[in-house]
Amino acid sequence: MKTALITGASDGIGEQAATALAEQGWQVAVIGRNKERTAAVAKRLHAPYYLADFAKLGEVKALGLQLKRDFPRIDVLANNAGGMFKKQPLTEDGYEMSFQVNHLAHFLLTKILLTNLIESKAKVISTSSVAHKTIGLLFKLDDVKNPKHFSQHLAYGNAKLANILFTRELHRRYHAQGISAAAFHPGVVATSFAKDTTSFMRVLYHTSLRRAPGVITAQDGARTLIWLAQNAPGLTWQAGGYYAKEAPARCTRKAKNAALAQGLWEMSETLVAPFLDEERHPS
Ligand SMILES: NC(=O)c1ccc[n+]([C@@H]2O[C@H](COP(=O)([O-])OP(=O)(O)OC[C@H]3O[C@@H](n4cnc5c(N)ncnc54)[C@H](OP(=O)(O)O)[C@@H]3O)[C@@H](O)[C@H]2O)c1
8 A cells, every 4th residue: 555645635726636546545644733624534535634733843843753653665745735824923933934834844844754755665746826927926945934124925936946946956966865855836735725814816816816817726736736646756657847737837047056056955965953862873
């Protein structure tokens, strides 16, 4: 039986991907933040559930250590939780919310699970966004974790660019050891996205506009994630790449910048180091 660990599986795209894979006989771990929603999805899928608030790296560490014990074999890690967040205080760890929830928490989770992922020859799939092209253009390594001038759109675009840079560097470092990484854009998907923002996107996603042409259902938004999970890297898709609509997609030059990807990885390693002290990882 194949195993998929899916973050953000309590709602939206993650919930639909978890449902589809569970229906196809996969063992799915439903990972969420909201206990009621997460437990309800898990109950429906007869799957175990795990809770962590990714705005708290201590909770992410505890989640990672538990998953590492419970799943020696992992076929797919879907780093999917996230979204756009309005201006608010830095997280208790001292970072901008979008950067931490979309990128840094998943970086830590992946690092903690690394040995299991390598031994399982796992796929690590990150839910990015076309937003990396439109509103992720001002990404600056020095500024991204705690920006001087906050904008919810810029922070989101930067975080989704970080998802692609993470994928590229994970591929460069660990593909030879067995990990196949991919990032994807799910489409414009009618989910709970942007519900707590003051962005125009809240209007798009939470009024009758969500039924406008071009806005797809969560079920359809999960398709590329499911396709990446089910199909073989090297045959159907190439590891290290960026996808949309179940096919390779174009990303920006910045998203292909190897030095930036390496810089983000090294910075992220420094930021999560306090949460990795008891762990030993392949370098
Ligand atoms: N919808 C779109 O059009 C669109 C487009 C491009 C990319 N994306 C990306 O797709 C992914 C899934 O979003 P969605 O559209 O399915 O939105 P959604 O329905 O709002 O689902 C978001 C998921 O992320 C989880 N999450 C949010 N904040 C969290 C935190 N602090 N700690 C742990 N989990 C947290 C939520 O958990 P709880 O419900 O348990 O709080 C939920 O399961 C996100 O990465 C988003 O950026 C979405």
